[in-house]
Amino acid sequence: MLTGAWFITVVSMISSFLGVLLFPSAVMLLRTQLDAYRSRINKWTDTRIERPYLPQPEVEPGFQGMLKxxxxxxxxxxxWRDYLWVVLDPVLVLFTAALPGLLVLYGLWGYVVAAFTGRWIGHYGGSDWYAYIHITEGYDKDVSRIVSTLVVATACIAAGLLIGPKMLNVYGRWGRFILGPTKKSELALRVRHLTETRSEAVDASAAELRRIERDLHDGAQARLVAMGMSLGAIEHLLDRDPEKARILLAEARQSSAKALHELRDLVRGIxxxxLADRGIGDAVKALALDHPLRVEVASDLPSRPEPPVESAAYFAVSEILTNAAKHSGAARVWxxxxxxxxxLRITVTDDGHGGATLDGGTGLRGIERRIGTFDGILALNSPVGGPTIVTMELPCALSSPKTSPS
Structure with a gap:
């Protein structure tokens, strides 16, 4: 591996200024290469390897920044675990992941030797061994040696095919041992994740409080103030102009009804x-009834998640449905x-034109950040032409089954 060889070369120069200068770029190049190795191990084996590197702060300019x-x-x-991988893996891979392939190739070579190569080796005066079988001149006329060669070759191919999956998993465990996170990096990554999600949760809470305050100020509060002024005017008009007082009373009644409606909408938004009474399954079905698109909901939950997770999932689904109505061009949503x-696994699929993305600070990115507060993840599959599939997973425990009130 050229990248590994370059890294080893740079490490050998680390006592010089040139080594210090080249070391960061060599490390980042090697990390990019090993990220690809981790992806392949995750894909081809039963082992899952997370990225182990400690968080890197912003790069500072100048010589001092380079030194830091x-x-x-x-x-x-x-x-240094990456360095150990570069040094040891070329040897260990021969006895793990590459061993089955080598056995199969050796078996195929045995068939070739038994067919005609053995005769050529003997004819040109060479001598060689295939396993314990000596390949000499006259080999092609010795039936016992040819049969032995075929038996050994078949055994090698069978062994290679038999141990292939097991050797891949052994290689995966070796990869996790060296390329996986250490206790220190696991703790640092966890702290960084908690810091980010805490900051995002605080920002989301502050934004929600501002929204509630704005809705109260612009909606129900303004109507209640106007209603109070109307009641004051009515008080002065009762004796002098009862008819006008009656008109103002009707307007005040309408204002109180509108204020009550806005307060109810605000409570539903909080x-x-x-959701509180019947759980997320019925709450999402209620969303579907009021949605402009045709929404089909399938819920298979044995009981209810914890209330905070349930609330986060509900509002995430609500925002995804809103985005689908505004931007997807879809007719149906599942x-x-x-x-x-x-x-708790939630999949939202629409038959729109696709092309949705998590880039550029979209609404989906905001949803991803909010469910990240609960260690949730969001995956998006939205090829151009559709369909768009949004999948969310939130770790949680379910409460004991509860009978919904009738």
Missing amino acids: RFVRLITDPAT HPPV VDLRYEDGM
């Missing part, structure tokens, strides 16, 4: 009563809710 970056990289344990392996 060098120190951060050289003190990261994952850097925590819908149907929502599937189920609980699998300790995860």
Whole structure:
């Protein structure tokens, strides 16, 4: 591997200024290469390897910034585990992932030797061995040696095919041991994730409070103030102009009804009563009834998630449905809710024109950040031409089954 050889070369120069200068770029190049290795191991084996590197702060300009970056990289344990991988993997891969392939190739070579190569080796005066079988002149006339060659070759191919999956998994465990996160990096990554999600949760809460305050100020509060002024005017008009007082009373009654309606809408925006009473399955079905698109909801939840998770999932689905109505050009939407392996899994699919993306600070990115507060993840599949599939998973425990009130 050229990248590994370059990294080893740079490490050998680390005592010089040139080594210090080249070390960060060599480390980042090697990390990019090993990220690809992790992806392949995750795909081809039963092992899951997370990225182990400690968080890297912003790169500072100048020589001091370069020196700080060098120190951060050289003190990261994952850097030296990568170095250990580069040195040991070319040997260990021969006895793990590559061994089945080598056995199959050796078996195929045995068939070739038995067919005609053995005769050529003997004819040209060479001698060789295939396993314990000596290949000499006259080999092609010795039936016992040819049969032995075929038996050994068949055994090698069978062994290679038999141990292939097991050797891949052994290689995956070796990869996780070296390329996976250490305790220190796991803790640092966890702290960074919690810091980011806490900051996002605080920002989301502040934004929600501002929205509630704005809705109260512009809606119900303004109507209640106007209604109070109308009642004051009515008080003065009762004796002098009862007819006008009656008109103002009717207007005040209408204002109170509108204020009540706005307060109910505000409460539903904070925590819908149907969500509190009947759970997320029925709450999403209620959303579907009021949606401009045709929405089909399938819910397979044995009981209810914890209230905070349930609320986060409900508002995430609500925003995705709103985005589908505004931007997707879809006619139908399918929502599937189920609980699998300790995860609340929600899939929202529409038949729109596709092309949705998480880039550029879209609404989907905001949803991803909000469910990240609960260690949730969001996956998007939206090829141009559609369909768009949004999948969310939130780890949670379900409460004991509860009978919904009638």
